[in-house]
Amino acid sequence: MPETTLPERIASLFNSASEVEEEVALVEGQFPSWLHGSFLRTGPGKFDLGESFTLNHVFDGYAILTKFDLMGDRVKLRKKYLESESYKRAMTAKKPLVLEFGTR
Numbered sequence: 001m002p003e004t005t006l007p008e009r010i011a012s013l014f015n016s017a018s019e020v021e022e023e024v025a026l027v028e029g030q031f032p033s034w035l036h037g038s039f040l041r042t043g044p045g046k047f048d049l050g051e052s053f054t055l056n057h058v059f060d061g062y063a064i065l066t067k068f069d070l071m072g073d074r075v076k077l078r079k080k081y082l083e084s085e086s087y088k089r090a091m092t093a094k095k096p097l098v099l100e101f102g103t104r
Helices: 006-012 085-093
Strands: 020-024 037-046 062-071 074-081
Touching (some): 037 074, 062 085
Antiparallel strands (some): 020 074, 037 062, 062 074
């Protein structure tokens, strides 16, 4: 994997994530036999609103929920945007309609 510079790593924080639903193949190792269930996390996921507007602060990205279902030696991954009223309005207008933390 090529080395990335600090500006490139910072810029990568602002890449919009994609919604996903797929089974993930384990690359290496095994889960402990007692480990099963679901792990849910949330974080910023959508920064690009159409082709003409990009949110410019890491706290402003619209939320994406990520769920990992651990089932024996398999993992199912699902990513879905949190479709709040603010999110729906911004997607329709292609710009935020609510004042965001660092984007005006």
